[in-house]
Amino acid sequence: MATTDATTLSASVEPTLGVRRKSRTNFQLAKQRFFRQKLAVVGLVLVVLFLFCALFAPLLAPTGYADANLMDANKFPSREFPFGTDTIGHDMVSRVIYGIRTSMVVAFSAVALACLIGVPLGLAAGLKGGLLDFIVLRLVEIMTALPGILFAIFLMSVINSGAFKRIFVGGQVMNVVVVIGITSWVPLCRLMRAQILQLREQEYVTAARSIGATEYRVAVSHLLPNAVPPLIIAITLAIPAAIFAEAGLSFLGIGINEPVPSLGKMVSDSRQYIQLYWHLGLFPSLAIALAVLGFAFLGDGLRDALDPRQI
Amino acid sequence: MARYIIGRLISLIFVLLVVSFIAFTLMHAVPGGPFDTGERRLPEATRQAQLHKYGLDKSIPEQYVRYIWAVLHGDFGVPFQSPNDTVLGLIARAWPVTIRIGVPTIIISFTFGTILGFIAALRQNTWVDYTVTTVATLGLTVPNFVVATWLILILSTQLGWVPTGGWGEPKNYIMPVIAYSLAPTALVARYVRVSILEALHADHVRTARAKGLSEQRVLRHHVARNAMIPATTVLLPEIPNILTGSIFIESVFRIPGIGRFFVTSTTSRDYPMILALVLLVAAVWGLTYLITDILYTILDPRIRIGGGSMRG
Numbered sequence: 001m002a003t004t005d006a007t008t009l010s011a012s013v014e015p016t017l018g019v020r021r022k023s024r025t026n027f028q029l030a031k032q033r034f035f036r037q038k039l040a041v042v043g044l045v046l047v048v049l050f051l052f053c054a055l056f057a058p059l060l061a062p063t064g065y066a067d068a069n070l071m072d073a074n075k076f077p078s079r080e081f082p083f084g085t086d087t088i089g090h091d092m093v094s095r096v097i098y099g100i101r102t103s104m105v106v107a108f109s110a111v112a113l114a115c116l117i118g119v120p121l122g123l124a125a126g127l128k129g130g131l132l133d134f135i136v137l138r139l140v141e142i143m144t145a146l147p148g149i150l151f152a153i154f155l156m157s158v159i160n161s162g163a164f165k166r167i168f169v170g171g172q173v174m175n176v177v178v179v180i181g182i183t184s185w186v187p188l189c190r191l192m193r194a195q196i197l198q199l200r201e202q203e204y205v206t207a208a209r210s211i212g213a214t215e216y217r218v219a220v221s222h223l224l225p226n227a228v229p230p231l232i233i234a235i236t237l238a239i240p241a242a243i244f245a246e247a248g249l250s251f252l253g254i255g256i257n258e259p260v261p262s263l264g265k266m267v268s269d270s271r272q273y274i275q276l277y278w279h280l281g282l283f284p285s286l287a288i289a290l291a292v293l294g295f296a297f298l299g300d301g302l303r304d305a306l307d308p309r310q311i
Numbered sequence: 312m313a314r315y316i317i318g319r320l321i322s323l324i325f326v327l328l329v330v331s332f333i334a335f336t337l338m339h340a341v342p343g344g345p346f347d348t349g350e351r352r353l354p355e356a357t358r359q360a361q362l363h364k365y366g367l368d369k370s371i372p373e374q375y376v377r378y379i380w381a382v383l384h385g386d387f388g389v390p391f392q393s394p395n396d397t398v399l400g401l402i403a404r405a406w407p408v409t410i411r412i413g414v415p416t417i418i419i420s421f422t423f424g425t426i427l428g429f430i431a432a433l434r435q436n437t438w439v440d441y442t443v444t445t446v447a448t449l450g451l452t453v454p455n456f457v458v459a460t461w462l463i464l465i466l467s468t469q470l471g472w473v474p475t476g477g478w479g480e481p482k483n484y485i486m487p488v489i490a491y492s493l494a495p496t497a498l499v500a501r502y503v504r505v506s507i508l509e510a511l512h513a514d515h516v517r518t519a520r521a522k523g524l525s526e527q528r529v530l531r532h533h534v535a536r537n538a539m540i541p542a543t544t545v546l547l548p549e550i551p552n553i554l555t556g557s558i559f560i561e562s563v564f565r566i567p568g569i570g571r572f573f574v575t576s577t578t579s580r581d582y583p584m585i586l587a588l589v590l591l592v593a594a595v596w597g598l599t600y601l602i603t604d605i606l607y608t609i610l611d612p613r614i615r616i617g618g619g620s621m622r623g
Contacts, residue, residue: 154589240452268456289454289457
C-alpha cells in the first residue's frame with residue numbers, strides 16, 4: 001500500500017520533468033539517490049503508513065477511541081482483539097490507531113509552529129545582521145540554557161494550572177502543541193541563520209550582485225531556494241523529536257490526558273499492570289518507536305539525497 | 312584567552328539571570344499559590360502566616376530581588392514539599408543517586424560507542440557499517456522510556472532476572488544503566504564514525520600512506536588522533552547531560568534522583584525547588600559549553616579565539 005503510494009508519486013512526477021529533457025534534473029538525481037537507500041525507503045513506507053492511520057483513523061479503527069465494554073476488559077491479544085483490550089475494556093487496536101492520530105497531529109502542528117517562529121527569526125538575523133542578529137543570538141542562547149524537556153514540563157504545568165487562560169483557549173492538545181513549538185524552534189532558527197551566512201559568501205551570490213541584482217532579489221531568488229533543502233531535512237528530523245516530546249509529556253502525566261488517547265500516556269498507564277498484562281505497554285510503545293524511526297530514516301535518507309556534501 | 316573566558320562567564324551570568332527571571336515570572340503567573348492546592352486547604356490565618364513566612368505576600372519584583380540576593384549568599388530557600396529541609400540539602404541528597412547511575416552510563420556509552428563507531432568507519436558500506444548505523448538511529452530516536460518498558464517486559468516480567476524498579480541493591484542498577492546508555496552510545500558511535508571517515512579521507516592520511524607507513528600506524532597516529540578532535544567537542548556536553556539525570560529513567564525505575572524532582576516540584580508548585588533545579592541545569596550546561604569551546608582551541612591549534620567573536 002505504502003510502496004504503491006511512493007511509486008505513483010514518482011510516476012506523477014516523471015512526465016513533467018523527465019520526458020522533456022534528456023539530461024536529468026537535480027530533482028531526479030536526488031530521487032534516484034533517495035530510492036537507492038533501503039533504510040530511507042523503509043522510512044518512507046513507515047511514514048506513509050502512519051500518516052494513513054492518522055488520516056483515516058475513524059475508518060480503520062474497529063471502535064471509537066472512547067468506546068469501552070467492561071465485559072471485554074483485560075483480554076489478551078486474540079483473533080477478536082488483535083492487540084487485546086485494556087483495563088476498562090477499550091479495544092487496543094482502536095486506542096493505538098487514535099493514539100497515532102494524536103501523535104501526528106501534535107507533531108506536525110508543533111513543528112509548523114516551530115518553523116513559524118524559527119525560520120523568520122533565522123532569516124532576519126542572517127540577512128540583516130547587526131543589532132537584530134545580536135538580539136536573535138541572545139534569544140537563542142537563553143533558549144539553549146533553558147533545558148529542553150525540563151522547560152517544556154515547566155511550561156506545561158504553568159499552562160495546565162490555568163495561567164494565561166486568555167491566550168491558551170484551546171484544549172489540552174493545543175497546549176501541548178504550543179509548548180513543544182515554543183521549545184523547539186531554536187535548531188531551525190540556527191540552521192536558517194547559518195545557511196544564509198554561508199550562502200551569502202558563495203561566488204554565485206557575488207556574481208549576482210556584480211551584475212546589479214538588488215538585495216531583495218539576491219535574498220529571494222538566490223539565498224532562499226538554496227536554503228530550502230537543508231530546511232526540509234531539519235523539519236523531517238524535527239518531527240520525531242516532537243513525537244518524542246508529546247509522548248514524553250503525556251508519559252509524565254502532564255501532556256495529553258483522557259479522553260484523548262496518547263501513546264505516551266498508554267505506555268505510562270501500562271506500567272502498573274506490566275506484571276500481568278504485557279500487551280498494554282507493548283503495542284503503544286512499538287507504535288511510538290516505529291513512528292520516530294520512520295521519520296528519522298526518512299530524514300537521514302533525504303539528507304543523503306538532497307545534500308550529498310553533508311554526512 | 313583570559314579576556315575571552317571572562318567575557319563568556321559574564322554572558323553566562325547574564326543568561327542565568329534572564330533564565331531565573333523567566334522561570335520566576337512564569338511561576339508567579341500561575342493563579343493560586345503552593346498553599347491553596349486542593350489536598351492541603353489551610354485556614355485563612357495559617358495560609359497568611361505561611362505566605363508571610365516564605366515572603367510570598369510581597370510584590371513579585373521584590374520577591375525576585377530577595378530571591379536573587381539570597382541565592383548570591385548560597386541560600387536557595389526551603390522546598391515546600393519538605394519544609395523541614397533546605398533546597399540545597401534535598402539536591403545534595405538526590406544528586407549523588409543520579410550520579411551513581413550516570414557514571415556507569417558514561418563509561419559504558421563512551422567505550423562501546425567509540426568501538427562501534429571505529430569499526431563501522433573502517434568497514435564503511437559493509438553490513439557491519441549498516442548494522443551499526445541502523446542500531447545507532449534506533450538508539451537515538453526511540454525514547455528511553457519506551458526502551459525501559461521493553462526492558463521491564465523482558466528482563467523482569469518474562470525472565471524474572473531483576474526487580475522492575477526500586478533503589479538500593481546492585482541489581483537495581485542494571486536496567487536503568489542499559490536504558491540510559493543506549494542513546495549516548497548511539498550518539499558517540501555516530502559521531503566517531505563520521506569523524507573517523509572524515510579523517511580517513513584527509514590529505515595527510517594519504518601522504519602518510521604514500522610514505523609507506525603501516526596501516527596500523529596510520530590509523531593510530533594520523534586517523535584516530537585527528538578524528539578525536541571533532542568527536543570530543545561534540546560529545547563532551549553529553550557528560551553533564553547524563554549527570555543531570557533523566558526524568559523518564561528515574562520515574563520508570565523509581566530511582567530517588569534529581570530527575571524526579573522536576574516532575575514532583577512542578578506539579579506541587581514548589582517554587583524554590585524548581586528555580587534551583589532550572590538554575591542548576593542551566594549553569595551546568597553553560598559551563599560545559601564554555602569548557603568545550605576552550606578545549607576546542609587547545610585540541611586544535613588552528614582555531615583561535617579573539618575577543619568573543621566566536622559566538623553563535
